Amino acid sequence: MRFEVKIEVLPREGIANPEGSTIERTLPALGFETAGDVRVGKVIRLHVEADSADAARAIVEDMCDRFLSNPVIEDAIVEVLTA
Amino acid sequence: MSRRVGVIRFPGTNCEFDTVDAINELGGEAKVLWHGDSDLGDIDAIVIPGGFAHGDYLRCGAIARFSPIMDAVSTFARNGGSVLGICNGFQVLTEAGLLPGALQKNAGLKFLCRMEQIQFASTANVVGLGASTGDLLNIPINHFEGNYVCAKETLKQLEEENRIVFRYTDNPNGSIGDIAGISNKRGNVVGMMPHPERATSMLLGSNDGSSLLQSLLSTERAPSTNEHVVSTHDERI
Numbered sequence: 206m207r208f209e210v211k212i213e214v215l216p217r218e219g220i221a222n223p224e225g226s227t228i229e230r231t232l233p234a235l236g237f238e239t240a241g242d243v244r245v246g247k248v249i250r251l252h253v254e255a256d257s258a259d260a261a262r263a264i265v266e267d268m269c270d271r272f273l274s275n276p277v278i279e280d281a282i283v284e285v286l287t288a
Numbered sequence: 289m290s291r292r293v294g295v296i297r298f299p300g301t302n303c304e305f306d307t308v309d310a311i312n313e314l315g316g317e318a319k320v321l322w323h324g325d326s327d328l329g330d331i332d333a334i335v336i337p338g339g340f341a342h343g344d345y346l347r348c349g350a351i352a353r354f355s356p357i358m359d360a361v362s363t364f365a366r367n368g369g370s371v372l373g374i375c376n377g378f379q380v381l382t383e384a385g386l387l388p389g390a391l392q393k394n395a396g397l398k399f400l401c402r403m404e405q406i407q408f409a410s411t412a413n414v415v416g417l418g419a420s421t422g423d424l425l426n427i428p429i430n431h432f433e434g435n436y437v438c439a440k441e442t443l444k445q446l447e448e449e450n451r452i453v454f455r456y457t458d459n460p461n462g463s464i465g466d467i468a469g470i471s472n473k474r475g476n477v478v479g480m481m482p483h484p485e486r487a488t489s490m491l492l493g494s495n496d497g498s499s500l501l502q503s504l505l506s507t508e509r510a511p512s513t514n515e516h517v518v519s520t521h522d523e524r525i
Contacts, residue, residue, distance in 0.1 A: 220392050220437070223397035227397075273346070277389060277437060278390045278437060279347075
């Protein structure tokens with residue numbers, strides 16, 4: 206089966222995120238005074254062939270661990286979207 | 289004496305010719321090696337120079353480890369060959385699992401291009417020949433992602449195994465332990481953010497980088513062992 210998978214790669218807590226902090230500092234200029242904890246990462250979408258959603262997730266988590274994210278500085282959140 | 293130095297060029301590398309010139313000025317014989325080749329040829333040492341290998345897509349240095357030449361670089365390193373990664377080359381070495389940790393964005397969130405003072409914390413490596421612990425050097429940095437980070441246990445291990453090569457005297461980028469450069473356990477693989485090839489003449493403001501490159505040219509190959517010093521992935525965790 207073919208699964209669509211979304212991967213969010215975000216800097217881990219404590220890791221500098223200049224894009225996020227710049228946006229956070231800028232939002233009040235437009236009156237958005239209540240926003241905080243802005244973090245900018247990246248989204249990777251891909252299709253994967255697997256026997257089940259769990260198998261698809263396992264494949265993509267392996268990809269994240271070995272290539273798509275760097276566990277020293279990033280967290281990867283894997284979401285299997287559709288079968 | 290290791291005279292023949294291979295300087296690896298990936299798409300996006302931009303410091304290869306500075307490095308070649310600096311090495312040749314010191315009496316070495318440097319040549320540029322293309323990342324797509326799988327053979328290093330007849331060389332005694334490798335430099336992975338600065339730049340933006342593969343556009344730094346995904347993460348700095350992340351794609352470079354898939355370049356055909358990196359298998360040869362890993363084998364060369366495992367056999368005790370001298371490997372120096374400078375700036376982006378340091379990032380490539382961490383992503384390739386040849387050195388632990390990672391380089392994150394500078395703590396001040398600014399790109400930094402300026403002279404920095406660094407201090408030898410260990411000389412038991414390929415750039416430390418003739419140097420003493422505590423020696424001070426002026427060498428420029430030129431990076432946005434130069435803030436070295438690693439797990440606490442890794443930092444402890446680096447300290448215990450005498451693998452912190454350089455520390456900044458006035459930390460410019462937030463690096464853990466003021467780290468500017470590290471080595472692998474045997475000392476034959478070194479990664480550093482400052483650019484020694486840009487500090488090879490007083491016309492450039494400093495010639496303190498010359499001694500590091502001279503050391504690279506002079507170092508005998510570390511004895512080959514079967515010790516599994518190069519893991520493909522685990523080093524970075």
